Amino acid sequence: MQDTVCCGCSVVCDDVAVAVKKTNLQSLGLCRLGHEYCNSVFNKHRLTTALYKDGSGKLGPIPTKDAIQQAKSLLKDNSRPLFIGWSNSTQEAIQIGLQLSKNQKGVFESTASFEYGQILRTKLQDSESEQVRLDDVRDYADHIVYWGVNPAESHHRHASRFSIFPKGKNIPEGRESRVVSVLDVRKTESMGLANHQLILSPTTGDVEFLQALIGELKGTQQPLAEKVGGVPTIEFLSFAKQLREAETIALFYGNGLIHTTHSAQSLPLLKQLKSTLNRGKRRCWTFPMVAYCNTIGSVKASLKSSKLPFSVDFSSNPPKPITSIFKSLTDGQFDCAIITNWDALSLLPGPMAQALSKLPLITFSTLPTLTTKKASIVFPTALMGAETSGTAYRMDGVAIPLKPFKEPPQGVLTEENVLQQILVTL
Numbered sequence: 463m464q465d466t467v468c469c470g471c472s473v474v475c476d477d478v479a480v481a482v483k484k485t486n487l488q489s490l491g492l493c494r495l496g497h498e499y500c501n502s503v504f505n506k507h508r509l510t511t512a513l514y515k516d517g518s519g520k521l522g523p524i525p526t527k528d529a530i531q532q533a534k535s536l537l538k539d540n541s542r543p544l545f546i547g548w549s550n551s552t553q554e555a556i557q558i559g560l561q562l563s564k565n566q567k568g569v570f571e572s573t574a575s576f577e578y579g580q581i582l583r584t585k586l587q588d589s590e591s592e593q594v595r596l597d598d599v600r601d602y603a604d605h606i607v608y609w610g611v612n613p614a615e616s617h618h619r620h621a622s623r624f625s626i627f628p629k630g631k632n633i634p635e636g637r638e639s640r641v642v643s644v645l646d647v648r649k650t651e652s653m654g655l656a657n658h659q660l661i662l663s664p665t666t667g668d669v670e671f672l673q674a675l676i677g678e679l680k681g682t683q684q685p686l687a688e689k690v691g692g693v694p695t696i697e698f699l700s701f702a703k704q705l706r707e708a709e710t711i712a713l714f715y716g717n718g719l720i721h722t723t724h725s726a727q728s729l730p731l732l733k734q735l736k737s738t739l740n741r742g743k744r745r746c747w748t749f750p751m752v753a754y755c756n757t758i759g760s761v762k763a764s765l766k767s768s769k770l771p772f773s774v775d776f777s778s779n780p781p782k783p784i785t786s787i788f789k790s791l792t793d794g795q796f797d798c799a800i801i802t803n804w805d806a807l808s809l810l811p812g813p814m815a816q817a818l819s820k821l822p823l824i825t826f827s828t829l830p831t832l833t834t835k836k837a838s839i840v841f842p843t844a845l846m847g848a849e850t851s852g853t854a855y856r857m858d859g860v861a862i863p864l865k866p867f868k869e870p871p872q873g874v875l876t877e878e879n880v881l882q883q884i885l886v887t888l
């Protein structure tokens with residue numbers, strides 16, 4: 463067995479090990495998602511040669527050095543490139559991507575823009591939350607709240623490594639020393655772990671619940687109806703009481719709270735809740751549950767390079783933010799795109815995916831996807847973490863050095879290597 467780091471999600475587990483048995487993987491500590499992720503190095507469909515779409519419109523194999531030449535020509539012939547993806551890329555690859563975006567006066571966009579947008583920027587620029595780590599949650603948080611996120615399906619080892627089960631400095635009994643609350647619009651698997659299982663009404667339940675909770679904690683709440691945001695009042699009051707009694711609250715929020723039609727109301731209320739809970743000796747920490755393994759790294763690198771977290775337009779100096787990637791794409795403002803290890807055409811909203819699919823695309827991917835099928839040039843890449851060294855930033859901003867456990871297949875390069883080759887001679 464050899465130690466490795468899993469890049470299957472933003473928990474970036476660095477306490478795992480694997481053994482390669484011919485074309486099979488034995489693992490220690492990896493969750494099901496992590497095992498599937500690492501085992502994909504042996505996927506029989508994985509890309510092993512560069513592909514290029516010639517005049518006939520069909521993708522066919524091409525030597526990597528020729529694909530690099532074609533990519534350079536494409537970038538030279540176009541004046542408004544979009545460089546998009548970056549959350550499944552190493553820090554080192556992202557830095558080259560930023561340099562390339564700058565040199566080509568293009569737009570650098572990461573999935574952070576779609577995942578957490580403004581919230582992520584606010585969060586990362588908040589110096590207090592910058593310093594709080596998942597290790598602090600493990601050591602001190604006696605009330606864990608998951609709101610609009612279901613880690614039992616999306617971040618399997620979050621609860622066992624950091625939030626619910628482990629013992630910590632001030633958490634002598636692990637699970638028994640913590641209160642756990644899960645809020646969502648439907649019953650989720652994570653609720654099986656919770657003391658408080660709070661099912662909010664899907665319309666404006668979170669807004670009503672947040673308003674009432676802030677009022678209850680401040681002691682200004684008017685008499686309550688039978689339900690608060692869809693939750694029976696007795697359950698609401700019990701949750702509020704245990705929040706009041708907690709010493710350290712760690713609140714993890716996800717798409718269910720952020721990507722609603724009324725997030726313009728719920729997000730400022732969440733901030734207000736945090737400051738209401740941060741009274742006296744009680745502390746409340748909030749964390750966005752980003753999905754991809756290096757979303758945070760992409761934001762950090764972008765801030766360092768341009769002072770902007772994402773959506774960076776390098777056509778001006780200093781670079782300025784683009785107002786809306788949705789509008790820029792659907793208005794046809796780009797003439798080509800580089801997409802790094804992200805199946806953008808499957809994951810973007812329809813009108814954006816449609817606009818993107820009409821551009822000449824240079825893609826990087828380990829496995830075939832809808833995006834690679836539509837691309838003009840495809841670079842097969844080493845699987846991040848499993849076959850690459852470099853760095854990824856965990857969801858709480860901790861830098862994790864990667865520990866590859868195997869070499870990529872013959873002829874397959876890392877994304878960093880190909881980007882560097884494009885950069886140096888462009």
Ligand code: SF4
Pocket residue numbers: 468469470471472473474475478491492493494495496497499617618619620
């Ligand atoms: S929790 Fe995430 S990083 Fe950890 S093993 Fe599972 S998929 Fe990999």
